[in-house]
Amino acid sequence: MVCFVGRSNVGKSSLIKALFSLAPDVEVRVSKTPGHTKKMNFFKVGKYFTLVDMPGYGYRAPQDFADMVEAYLQERQNLKRTFLLVDSVVGFQKADHTAIEMLEEFGIPYVFVLTKIDKASKGLLVKNVLEIQDFAEKHTQGCFPQLFPVSSIEYSGIHLLRCFIAHVTGNLPMMNS
Ligand SMILES: Nc1nc2c(ncn2[C@@H]2O[C@H](COP(=O)(O)OP(=O)(O)OP(=O)(O)O)[C@@H](O)[C@H]2O)c(=O)[nH]1
Numbered sequence: 001m002v003c004f005v006g007r008s009n010v011g012k013s014s015l016i017k018a019l020f021s022l023a024p025d026v027e028v029r030v031s032k033t034p035g036h037t038k039k040m041n042f043f044k045v046g047k048y049f050t051l052v053d054m055p056g057y058g059y060r061a062p063q064d065f066a067d068m069v070e071a072y073l074q075e076r077q078n079l080k081r082t083f084l085l086v087d088s089v090v091g092f093q094k095a096d097h098t099a100i101e102m103l104e105e106f107g108i109p110y111v112f113v114l115t116k117i118d119k120a121s122k123g124l125l126v127k128n129v130l131e132i133q134d135f136a137e138k139h140t141q142g143c144f145p146q147l148f149p150v151s152s153i154e155y156s157g158i159h160l161l162r163c164f165i166a167h168v169t170g171n172l173p174m175m176n177s
């Protein structure tokens, strides 16, 4: 099981939809209005693993978000990795730091994903990539050192992320040497 967390409107549902673009029968709901996903949605990938779409935190988040997500993250034994999404236009926000503190405290392994890279200027993209990498290096324990930049509209970075998810869920045998 892997889950996707991040601020409202950061593009969690869109990313899951993009990851499933080869399986168009899987329906993932996306909306222009922040606070769209109100409860956790589970998407099973055959018998192999499950992706969990979480409600967003921050603006218009459901009231019980913290309790629900905290309880879930803390208790999930088969949670292989958590993907923390950050908007490449907006960058790190206060709410992201709260989420990071929670993941660090519970010792949950997580990975940063930078979303909407089709929207950010090159300069802003580099600034936010460097900022996140620098933060991950200096201030985190449970964070994977590699950041995944993606666009769910142009499908950039989606293939590599798919491979990475297959790998962390034990569905991608590594080549020897
Ligand atoms: N340009 C661009 N827009 C995106 C991308 N990903 C998502 N969006 C847009 O961002 C908005 C929010 O996307 P969602 O996927 O619903 O965001 P979410 O994180 O699931 O939001 P909540 O469910 O409210 O927490 C929608 O209008 C999407 O079309 C992207 O890669 N590029």
Ligand SMILES: [Mg+2]
Binding pocket: 012, 013, 014, 029, 030, 036, 037, 053, 054, 055, 056
């Ligand atoms: Mg959503």
